[in-house]
Amino acid sequence: MISIAELDQGYEMVKTKFSKPFVYEATGCLHRPGNDIKALFNYINSNIAEGEDIEVYSCWDGEEDREKEDRLDFFIDIKALQLGKHVKLDKKKSIDEIAGMFYFEERQLVKIRK
Template identity: 80%
Template sequence: MTLHHFIAADKELPLGSFRDQTEEGLIDIDKLDQGYEMVKTKFSKPFVYEAIGCLHKPGNGIRALFSYISIYIAEGEDIEVYSCWDGEEDRQKDDRLDFVIHLKTLQLGRHVKLNKKKSIDEIAEMFYFEERQLVKIRK
């Protein structure tokens, strides 16, 4: 089975392949395939895309996604990320896993304060997206 990752925003986002600053991490942002339309119910935002990359474990895929967010999301905006197994897009999200990352205040969840100069690297080293989890990332 494949763990799919979806992102949603209040505005249209650029599509394509994006690398992180190390050129090692890669993320693809694609239009939402019709077969995944039901996943839109998980989001509060109108523009939903599929994020393809290694986001189920800490590492360069996470770094690439957060680099993308830091470039394409303006200060004061947020983006939502939801992950689920292929074929389980209609399953209810697990509200216990809801999570917020504040890039401006350098707060990862409730208990982790990030280093201003290394925040994306720190996130890439310790964070990953879980099945049926909704993560709100605020810039």
Template identity: 35%
Template sequence: MPPKAERGANMTLNHYLGSDRPLPAGSFGYVFSYQKYADIPKSDDPSALHNIIDLSHLNDTLFQVFESDLDAAGLEIADVTALPWRQKLLITKPYVYGISGSFTISKEMREQSPLSFEIGRKCIGLLLSHMNDHMEEGESMEIYSCWDSELEMDRNPELDSTLHLPDFQLGDVFELADKQLIRVTK
């Protein structure tokens, strides 16, 4: 899973999804196979963990193996509805989920880091597809982002926006910004 955006020491930009009904939680979009540890090709790098520590006791253990960095990118959705701090979030929907993935793309990123751009496009596409699959026409969901220690701070209404899924085309620019509430409609 790609790292979350960070701000200073121990600060993470968290993203939340609000819904009027329960949604499936879990991991989505990862592409992997299982292989025994003994069958996974090992690096010749002398500082690689398998060259420093004897891991032969893991030889028959199955591990997830990703063919590419893009295969290792995906969407994580966790239900946070019942957690006590959930009430501090500025989401008006009764069901709330923490979402993790890479949710920023830009033209500069496409030029300077094409892989990061493609990972971002994949994660954003997975999120929007998941929302589309679990909304009926006329319904809405909310996405809200904030730094982990700033749950109680007001959102920035200048950043608020509405995204109508049937009309939306993912281009070269997309970002879930701090203190932003996005109402997604269908």
């Protein structure tokens, strides 16, 4: 189960990782494929408009000021059914496929487009 809430003031330094003005905190078991990844992507798919994108940055609590690992930057296009550069998703099962293959690495920025 994931939870999404406004960013606590104690974590303001993480805002430097994003190009977007609004930053929220998502918590859950997002460091391995599974139900929390599925819940997050279902939430994203249901709450952003077609053509919009969202950024998700992962880090451990207390490590928000550490440098982002640029080599881990990743892109997921839900509408185009593209996971990264090389994986094409099935239209009817795309969220399930993402949940079965994808997880967030530490200090990774993921851009997701719908």
